[in-house]
Amino acid sequence: MANGQLDPSTSMAALFGVHLKRLRELRGWSQQELGRKVFVSQSRVAQLERASGARPTLDLTRDLDAVLGAGGLLIDLWPHVYRESFPDWARRFMDLAGKALVIREYASQAVPGLLQTEPYARAVLRVGRTVTNPEVLEERVALRMARQKRLQESDAPTLHVVLDESVLARRVGGESTMREQLLRLRRTCDQHSIQVLPFESGAHPMLGGSLTVLTMPDGSEVAYAEGADQGQLFEEPGDVALCVRAYDQLRADSLPKVMSARMISDAVEGYSHGGSDRRAVARKQLQQPGGRQLRRGCGRVPRRRPGA
Incomplete structure (x- = not known):
């Protein structure tokens, strides 16, 4: 100056x-x-x-x-x-995501930003280390909401999302905020591919982090891996191939889309009166042996009756 x-x-x-x-x-x-x-x-x-x-x-x-x-x-x-308020690698990723034809995302801790309601986004961003005052918080919320408009445009990208089960279980912003957020997720199941990765699936390559793979208009792919306080953008084909392989494994270990939608619906009910008890019951049901049979096939295998 x-x-x-x-x-x-x-x-x-x-x-x-x-x-x-x-x-x-x-x-x-x-x-x-x-x-x-x-x-x-x-x-x-x-x-x-x-x-x-x-x-x-x-x-x-x-x-x-x-x-x-x-x-x-x-x-x-x-x-x-x-x-400009984001690191260079984050700005680069945001620019690429705004042009991508296909977005494949694994979320380990929170609902992806593209699918967040405003109250949920505010609750998530409020605890971020870089949000230093209410004005910065509202800036970040407004930016997140503006990015979501891409999903309503005529050239909206194809969206595939894998949610860790912990995303449904972790209460963010209170019961009403979670209920509203999960209702939005359930509606999204009718428009995009949403799968839930259950706790019983065990260890996987993205434990503790999230992953996004973008397919660009020219057919090239880039990947973005993120932890609690930092992220890394991968553009080299070999690095991206490893990320794609990890994402494919996550999808294979996840519940089918119909079952995932049902699980999200159950989670919605869990965030109403008596929700804690219902969430516990739902988790126990999923972890029973029949839950695995549902995940691997189209229906539950009936038990044999004694003497049959």
Whole structure:
């Protein structure tokens, strides 16, 4: 920043700030006047114009774009501003995921971001180490919700998801939040491929982590493995092949789609009154020998009656 002027070439946040200030000054408004029109403080407007502090939320960006008559300019800049708050490898993955034709994902701890409800996403992101204040939290939630719009577009990717059973069992955000989230998952079973990897499946190559494999428009594949605090993007064919093999094993060890949908439905009921008892019963039923026979075939093998 030279002579108090922000250099728009330094970052997308700086470019956003420069355009915001220019549009405000064209209107002849002070920062305080603009803040009143979009219901934020003067200091918040100043932060955005200086590219300091928290990034703007999508809702705030829409309000600013509307009152300033920006014609969508600020809204178009918003996704790029947000990607800057993520590490380089994460931004690269987000860009690739936005173009992928097929998304294959294994989630070990939480519902995948593309399928999260807003209350569930807020509960998950609230405990993240990089979320330092309520404004950052709302930014991350807004970005996650915006990414989900891809699934409603005409060129939406084909989605295959494997959920570890722990995702259904781990209560995130309370009973009502979990019930709403699981209801959404159950509805998603009718649109996309959702399978559950039960506890009884034992050890597997992705214990403790999650995995996403993307198929790009040119037929190439990339993979992204993620732990609690870090992730790694794989683009070399040999590395990707190992990730694909691991994902195929996860799918093979998972319940069929019909049984998975039934298990999710049972989990929904488990997050209503008396839910803890029902969840325990459902897990015991799944872990019985017949559960394995269901997983390997189309129906339960009937027991032989004495003397038959």
